[in-house]
Amino acid sequence: MAIQKLFAVCFLQLVFAFLLAGLTNAGGLQLGFYQRACPDAELIVHQTLYRYVSRDRTLAAPLLRMHFHDCFIRGCDGSVLLSSTEKNQAEKDAIPNKTLRGFNVIDAVKSALEKNCPGVVSCSDVLALVARDAVLMIGGPHWDVPTGRRDGRVSIANEALFNLPSPFANITVLKQQFAATGLSVKDLAVLSGGHTIGIGHCTIISNRLYNFTGKGDTDPSLDPRYAAQLKKKCKPGNSNTVVEMDPGSFKTFDEDYYNIVAKRRGLFRSDAALLDDAETRDYVKFQSRTQGSTFAQDFAESMVKMGYIGVLTGEQGEIRKRCAVVN
Numbered sequence: 001m002a003i004q005k006l007f008a009v010c011f012l013q014l015v016f017a018f019l020l021a022g023l024t025n026a027g028g029l030q031l032g033f034y035q036r037a038c039p040d041a042e043l044i045v046h047q048t049l050y051r052y053v054s055r056d057r058t059l060a061a062p063l064l065r066m067h068f069h070d071c072f073i074r075g076c077d078g079s080v081l082l083s084s085t086e087k088n089q090a091e092k093d094a095i096p097n098k099t100l101r102g103f104n105v106i107d108a109v110k111s112a113l114e115k116n117c118p119g120v121v122s123c124s125d126v127l128a129l130v131a132r133d134a135v136l137m138i139g140g141p142h143w144d145v146p147t148g149r150r151d152g153r154v155s156i157a158n159e160a161l162f163n164l165p166s167p168f169a170n171i172t173v174l175k176q177q178f179a180a181t182g183l184s185v186k187d188l189a190v191l192s193g194g195h196t197i198g199i200g201h202c203t204i205i206s207n208r209l210y211n212f213t214g215k216g217d218t219d220p221s222l223d224p225r226y227a228a229q230l231k232k233k234c235k236p237g238n239s240n241t242v243v244e245m246d247p248g249s250f251k252t253f254d255e256d257y258y259n260i261v262a263k264r265r266g267l268f269r270s271d272a273a274l275l276d277d278a279e280t281r282d283y284v285k286f287q288s289r290t291q292g293s294t295f296a297q298d299f300a301e302s303m304v305k306m307g308y309i310g311v312l313t314g315e316q317g318e319i320r321k322r323c324a325v326v327n
C-alpha cells in the first residue's frame, strides 16, 4: 500500500516535471536561457535600460512598440533593427517605422552585453527583455521572458506595410492579422492596452477629425467633446504635433486605456474598433468596470505569447554582433 502510494506520488511528480519542462521550453525558448553562457545578461539589460528610462520615461513606450513591430513582421527575429543596405530597403524605413524611437537604447544595451559576453545574446532577445523591463519601470506588470531567440538575416520594408496592423483598420482586419500570427481575439483586446502609454501623431487622426468619409466630417464613433479637444491640438495639415494616447498618464502603465476606449475616446480607429466586436467589447467593458482586476496579468500572458511568434531557435539564424547589420 505504502509502495503503491509512493509510486503514485513519483508518477505525479514525473508528469509534473514533464509538464513544466514543456511549458518552459515550448517552441524552443526557455526561461534563463543565458544562465550559463551569460549569467548577468538580464541584469545588464535592466541596468542599462534603467539609465535611459529613469532620465526619460517616455522612452518606455517606443521600446514596447518596437518588440511588437519586430514580432509581427517575420516573427520576433530582430529584423526591425536591421538598417537598409544599398540593395535592400529594410523594415526600419517603412512608413510605420518612421515613428519608432529608441534604437540608440537598444544599441547601448547590446554593446553592454557584448562587452560582458561577446556573441551570446541575440538582438531579438534584447528587444523582448527591454520591452518587459520598460513596462515594469513605468508601473506595469512583470513577466518572465523565455529566451533563446536567434536573429534573422532578412528585413523587407514592404512586409512592415502589409503585416503591421494599420491604425485605420476595422475589427475584422485586426482580428485576421492577429490570427495570422497565432494570437487570439482576447490577445488583440489585451495587447491593444499597450496604448495606455505613449503618443500618436496628429496625421494619423486627422481623417477622423476632419474628413472621415471625404465630406469634411468627423468620425461619429469618436466622442464629439473629445473630438473638439483634439481639433484644438491637431490643426488641419499639422503633421509634427503629437497627442497623448492616455491623456494625463501617458507615461504610466495602468489600465486607463479601457476607460478611454469605453468612453469612445480611443485615439485611433483601431482602438475604437474594439467596440465593434462582442468579445473585444466585453473585454473593454469588463476592464473599465472592474479597475485593473485582470489586465496586468492578462498583459503579461499575452506579451509572453506574442514573444513566441515565428522565433528562430537552435541552429537557425545567427547571433548578430551589431543589431543594425547581419554578421
Ligand code: HEM
Pocket (backbone or CB within 6 Å): 060, 061, 062, 064, 065, 068, 099, 101, 165, 166, 167, 168, 169, 174, 191, 192, 194, 195, 197, 198, 199, 200, 201, 202, 204, 268, 270
Ligand atoms: C492593434 C493594432 C495596433 C495598431 C493599429 C497600432 C498602431 C499604432 C500607431 C499608429 C501608433 C502611433 C505612432 C506615432 O504616431 O508615433 C502606435 C503607438 C504605440 N503603440 Fe501601437 N498599434 C497596435 C498595437 C500595439 C501593441 C500590440 C502594442 C504593444 C503591446 C502597441 C504599443 C504602442 C505604443 C507603446 C505606442 C506609443 C509609441 C510612442 O510613444 O512613441 N501597439 N501604435
Ligand SMILES: *[C@@H]1O[C@H](CO)[C@@H](O)[C@H](O)[C@H]1NC(C)=O
Pocket (backbone or CB within 6 Å): 170, 172, 173
Ligand atoms: C474592413 O476593412 C476591409 C479592408 O479595408 C474591407 O474589405 C471590409 O469590407 C471592412 N469590413 C467592414 C465590416 O467594414
Ligand SMILES: *[C@@H]1O[C@H](CO)[C@@H](O)[C@H](O)[C@H]1NC(C)=O
Pocket (backbone or CB within 6 Å): 211, 213, 214, 215, 216
Ligand atoms: C476630403 O476627402 C476628399 C475625398 O478623399 C478629398 O477630395 C478632399 O480634398 C478632402 N478634403 C480635405 C480638406 O482634405
Ligand SMILES: CC(=O)N[C@H]1CO[C@H](CO)[C@@H](O)[C@@H]1O
Pocket (backbone or CB within 6 Å): 092, 093, 094, 097, 098, 099, 100, 101, 103
Ligand atoms: C528610426 C528610423 O530608422 N527612422 C527612419 C525611417 O525612415 C526614414 C526614411 O526612410 C529614415 O530617414 C529614418 O531614419
